[in-house]
Amino acid sequence: MQRELKYFQAIHEATELCMAADPSVYVIGLGVTDPKGVFGTTLGLEQKFGERRVMDMPCAENGMTGVVLGSALAGMRPIMVHQRIDFALLAMEQIVNQAAKWHYMFGGRKSAPLVIRLLVGRGWGQGPQHSQSLHAWFAHVPGLRVVLPSTPQDAKGLLISSIEDDNPVIFIEHRWLHNISGPVPEGMYRAPLGQARVLRRGNDITIVALSHMALEAHRAAQTLAEEGIDAEVIDPRTIRPLDEDTILESVGRTGRLIVADTSWRHGGFAGEVVARVAEELGGQLKCRPRRIALPECPTPTSPALAAHFYPTAADIASAACEMVQGRKLRLAPASAGHLDVPDPSFAGPF
Amino acid sequence: MQRELKYFQAIHEATELCMAADPSVYVIGLGVTDPKGVFGTTLGLEQKFGERRVMDMPCAENGMTGVVLGSALAGMRPIMVHQRIDFALLAMEQIVNQAAKWHYMFGGRKSAPLVIRLLVGRGWGQGPQHSQSLHAWFAHVPGLRVVLPSTPQDAKGLLISSIEDDNPVIFIEHRWLHNISGPVPEGMYRAPLGQARVLRRGNDITIVALSHMALEAHRAAQTLAEEGIDAEVIDPRTIRPLDEDTILESVGRTGRLIVADTSWRHGGFAGEVVARVAEELGGQLKCRPRRIALPECPTPTSPALAAHFYPTAADIASAACEMVQGRKLRLAPASAGHLDVPDPSFAGPF
Amino acid sequence: MLRIRLIEEGIAAHYAEQQMRCPVHLCIGQEAVAAGVCDLLGRDDQALSTHRAHGHYLAKGGDLPAMLAEMHGKATGCASGMGGSMHLIDLAAGFLGAAPIVGSTIPIAVGVAFGAMLRGERRVVVAFFGEGATEEGAFHEALDFAALKKLPVLFVCENNLYSVYSPLSVRQSPARRVYRLAEARGIVSRRGDGNDAAEVHSLAGEALGVIRSGGGPALLEFDTYRWREHCGPNYDNNIGYRGEDEFLRWRALCPVERLRVRALADGAFDAEDEQRWTAEIQAEFAAALRFAKESDFPAPETMLASVYAERQSDEPTARHCKPRAA
Amino acid sequence: MLRIRLIEEGIAAHYAEQQMRCPVHLCIGQEAVAAGVCDLLGRDDQALSTHRAHGHYLAKGGDLPAMLAEMHGKATGCASGMGGSMHLIDLAAGFLGAAPIVGSTIPIAVGVAFGAMLRGERRVVVAFFGEGATEEGAFHEALDFAALKKLPVLFVCENNLYSVYSPLSVRQSPARRVYRLAEARGIVSRRGDGNDAAEVHSLAGEALGVIRSGGGPALLEFDTYRWREHCGPNYDNNIGYRGEDEFLRWRALCPVERLRVRALADGAFDAEDEQRWTAEIQAEFAAALRFAKESDFPAPETMLASVYAERQSDEPTARHCKPRAA
Numbered sequence A, B: 001m002q003r004e005l006k007y008f009q010a011i012h013e014a015t016e017l018c019m020a021a022d023p024s025v026y027v028i029g030l031g032v033t034d035p036k037g038v039f040g041t042t043l044g045l046e047q048k049f050g051e052r053r054v055m056d057m058p059c060a061e062n063g064m065t066g067v068v069l070g071s072a073l074a075g076m077r078p079i080m081v082h083q084r085i086d087f088a089l090l091a092m093e094q095i096v097n098q099a100a101k102w103h104y105m106f107g108g109r110k111s112a113p114l115v116i117r118l119l120v121g122r123g124w125g126q127g128p129q130h131s132q133s134l135h136a137w138f139a140h141v142p143g144l145r146v147v148l149p150s151t152p153q154d155a156k157g158l159l160i161s162s163i164e165d166d167n168p169v170i171f172i173e174h175r176w177l178h179n180i181s182g183p184v185p186e187g188m189y190r191a192p193l194g195q196a197r198v199l200r201r202g203n204d205i206t207i208v209a210l211s212h213m214a215l216e217a218h219r220a221a222q223t224l225a226e227e228g229i230d231a232e233v234i235d236p237r238t239i240r241p242l243d244e245d246t247i248l249e250s251v252g253r254t255g256r257l258i259v260a261d262t263s264w265r266h267g268g269f270a271g272e273v274v275a276r277v278a279e280e281l282g283g284q285l286k287c288r289p290r291r292i293a294l295p296e297c298p299t300p301t302s303p304a305l306a307a308h309f310y311p312t313a314a315d316i317a318s319a320a321c322e323m324v325q326g327r328k329l330r331l332a333p334a335s336a337g338h339l340d341v342p343d344p345s346f347a348g349p350f
Numbered sequence C, D: 001m002l003r004i005r006l007i008e009e010g011i012a013a014h015y016a017e018q019q020m021r022c023p024v025h026l027c028i029g030q031e032a033v034a035a036g037v038c039d040l041l042g043r044d045d046q047a048l049s050t051h052r053a054h055g056h057y058l059a060k061g062g063d064l065p066a067m068l069a070e071m072h073g074k075a076t077g078c079a080s081g082m083g084g085s086m087h088l089i090d091l092a093a094g095f096l097g098a099a100p101i102v103g104s105t106i107p108i109a110v111g112v113a114f115g116a117m118l119r120g121e122r123r124v125v126v127a128f129f130g131e132g133a134t135e136e137g138a139f140h141e142a143l144d145f146a147a148l149k150k151l152p153v154l155f156v157c158e159n160n161l162y163s164v165y166s167p168l169s170v171r172q173s174p175a176r177r178v179y180r181l182a183e184a185r186g187i188v189s190r191r192g193d194g195n196d197a198a199e200v201h202s203l204a205g206e207a208l209g210v211i212r213s214g215g216g217p218a219l220l221e222f223d224t225y226r227w228r229e230h231c232g233p234n235y236d237n238n239i240g241y242r243g244e245d246e247f248l249r250w251r252a253l254c255p256v257e258r259l260r261v262r263a264l265a266d267g268a269f270d271a272e273d274e275q276r277w278t279a280e281i282q283a284e285f286a287a288a289l290r291f292a293k294e295s296d297f298p299a300p301e302t303m304l305a306s307v308y309a310e311r312q313s314d315e316p317t318a319r320h321c322k323p324r325a326a
């Protein structure tokens, strides 16, 4: 039987393995050495590798991104961690103007191998400034790679590939994935950057789902199976590069497409997926594609509104049912309990 | 006969009119009072309105955006100018976390009326860090409005509407539009935010084109007319909100869609337009939609590469010809002259 | 000050009920700064703050029931439930807003003062922030602009030695002092004991004197200490980032207790006053908490209602309608 | 220094041909800083700069033909034509890069020093920048981190009074001095005459002494003046943002001339040496220009070639291939 780890443990293990294998890998970020260790992902690393390889930093996201980039130019392989994407907005200049373009704008003379781990917050009143999921921005920028694993196994394999990659990699972790469990092989292994994972095979409809929505899509597929609908669930895993082939092959077969995203619909990455399919498969679809994404407002803090803000498996399943069978889905009432926590172990607020 | 103005003069006139009408309007930005006056758009305003209403600022884009936001909360209506979008990357935190969300996150108690004018550079070795066109980022953010006029008349009407709007408005001006001429009515008038302009009516194909690409699309339509193809050209003018209706009506009629954007294709706004059409008109298209956008690399500086980097009217026309008539278009060889200047009056470098 | 303490303790006591479903950053141990500074502000003066805003909001006169309702995510909250504990606002009290991105409200506060200056309004704007925020570029850019325009801004830095669990030693060089950074711009700056309400009061008085007489901005750096965990109601001296002994040293310097002892000695109030006040505050808190709990949650349709501000008038552009040319 | 001057003048003379189709920011008038500082650097030491980088690149030993080819957009350029004048690089010479976003290369330079420290390499990294860059938060964040980690960074600020056409008065309060901002972090800082090569040399020598002996970073602020327009080959004292008189005052303080006069007086060189050098440099420039003009433009297919770095080895992940567990 395969060993199971939680997603946060998989991140931890990947980091630890890469640090052991390559002395140029180091970890830096607010709180990476503190007692919480970024939701456990960096816990104990300082004790193991020393304070020169795992370190806290000043609250200066922009400048410190420049520092991290500079250290990469000097031959290090930094892993920078921000506890929220929202904080990294301070660092867009360094990430997008400098790091993403360094290799290109100097004619390929120097690469900038660095990983920036960005966490997406959710629940317990994270509110408008602690919950954004801006992967679409990064996906738009040539020179970056953008990775958002949804399973523990991929979290580990993709983080290893990201650390070993010679380019700036944006590695996005949804907070509600940190505590999910799944099989994780031991030792070093790599998941390729630019290859989607088919989470479930099916022939009636293709659901492309990003990050935490992959989980919701998987749940939706189970519900749909009970209704006689055989859904294929694809987690693109990286959205720059995007594995178009896997998606097109699937939609070519099922003729139906739902894209589920953790961010806003308008101008979001789900639109890119729909556009690709429209461009390549145009008339072959059996029905119109759909996007399931956030409504067009900042994240409201009140838990009473969170339930209306975040789409769930039920939304995906209903849409799929309409698309495949042309009927409304009757769902059992959602399980009791609060909609602002990922699982019962979560006791708020972060 | 209608009066003609250049685009930069239209921007200037809108600013001047709004400043005269409302004492709370003021202009701030690097170089707004200097002898170049941001390509003429702010020239003479300081002399007319005084240094308390038109002012230079420190080179501190992030902090100054916070300052501008604060002044809006105090009752002013600031117009902030950045000579390149690339510089505004420093200010994403203030724009996106603070300004865009201020009204919402305090339950609507306080609005943040401010306009941020962002210029897109092009030509003469502007290169990787002086030429980005990141409107798609802003379009993704609820709370912002995003405006990118392509004609002098709209530049004026939309800037007036933007200044009068009670929300943060991102106003994007492509550098290669500043010197185009067109009819501009005198006095105050408003172009609505959220309404596309049909630049040319036609029934064979719909070309949705943003900012400077609207010009290229219009040129393409002329070429196409000579080939017997009747293209409709739509400039959405604002991409948040997006006037979906005008686009859908048009594509519903023509059955064909090209979207031409000034930014990269992957994760860009053109994808949003294609996705909307796919979602709403699915099976009704006569052929697959296409995007015309930048190749997936930073802007190369060498003029020898610029010609390959920026798509032109010819690219749009060829695509349209293939889509409508299924044949390659034979184009007269491109007019002599450099491809890194907008018009003969341009003598570099900015 | 006692009021802030008791209210924060009240929040801490009720937080475990999981009805306040948002992060809370208590200011217990740091009350003297908020109280000492705000005591000298008028209604027209304004303030902005950070994630740790309860004390500033209350000291500036912010509405208590609306604050507790906000923390409960209720429609009656000071931000209609949209913001939670980290987004407090009370315009009537001159508390213009708090937001939790470290450093970001500092330039906004400077901008509020700048806007007021442009409008010819006379008021002081106070920016409250922690020493962690002085590491952000935004702080430096804000200082620079306030100095350039001689704006009536009082920068108040509460140096509580920590940013979350990170001690100063991993973030700032030992030689660095916040107040010296302001001095290097020619800004009047002082450092003081943030646990001594009288000292806060007197330094703030001096600084406000400079500002009000047109001398430009001033900065005050106050040494103080947060008693409870960074975020949440508990003590966390056991988890490893700081020691119980350090905490006890600081607790012995309790700002509330020090003021109390002095006031009792001075005869400014007596034990009976104190008991009465305590009872009054506790009753006020209980009533506010009841209000918060009994209030309704925001209706689902409000979720999309306030993304954009709409012009109030029917004629959307009436205000600007006089064209200059025919 | 003379070499920088003559090369910049050569660029200015040929710019109007419109073959250098990219912005150029000449450093004529400011050469002493680049020359005086770089003279004291070893090959292992490294430097980064800004939009106004020609002088720093050349003084650090950057390849001249590759620089001119870059400005001509040629494949033989130091950045293969991808960057232009604002993106110079010469790794062999220790010139790690220049980029035109104001302030942004300062933290990157600090990071290079930090990386070197982590790798146990001993070298000094110099960050060249203008006084405008000190207004950016990035500068402050970079200073803080360098001070915190005691990094071997020399911050060199060329204060030429202007940021594009904007004088200091609209950007910085009169009391603000760059070197005092560094002092407030405990960083050794000096201000000096940037038009006096000897003074630059001696202050840089002292600062490098501190840095090399482990004393942490140092900052030097040099007063100087740009003679030509902000961007481009011309004089622009007539367009209104500064006066001819101010320019003439500064031209009288020409760094090249001052060094020349002193050297001739000292007998360090004579008129004949001078003539010979001038001729040599002009020949060098002419040859480099010819090289630039004759070089090929990059082929279209190179446009997409270097967006991403590819691992060199065939086995893409060989380096890390030893799994710890079976």
Ligand SMILES: Cc1ncc(C[n+]2csc(CCOP(=O)(O)OP(=O)(O)O)c2C)c(N)n1
Binding pocket: A030, A059, A061, A087, A090, C051, C052, C100, C101, C102, C103, C129, C130, C131, C132, C133, C134, C160, C162, C163, C164, C230
């Ligand atoms: C830009 C940004 N970075 C990081 C955080 C995470 N964070 C929240 S509070 C905090 C501590 C800030 O310390 P300080 O300013 O001293 O305030 P204190 O909590 O001590 O009152 C941090 C780092 C944030 N909210 N914003």
Ligand SMILES: Cc1ncc(C[n+]2csc(CCOP(=O)(O)OP(=O)(O)O)c2C)c(N)n1
Binding pocket: B030, B059, B061, B087, B090, D051, D052, D100, D101, D102, D103, D129, D130, D131, D132, D133, D134, D160, D162, D163, D164, D230
């Ligand atoms: C972030 C950013 N803002 C604005 C600009 C436009 N700009 C280019 S050079 C320059 C002047 C900077 O002044 P300074 O640092 O003193 O350098 P100098 O040109 O005087 O050498 C400015 C503002 C830019 N390149 N980057």
Ligand SMILES: [Mg+2]
Binding pocket: C130, C131, C132, C158, C159, C160, C161, C162, C163, C164
């Ligand atoms: Mg603190």
Ligand SMILES: [Mg+2]
Binding pocket: D130, D131, D132, D158, D159, D160, D161, D162, D163, D164
């Ligand atoms: Mg300067």
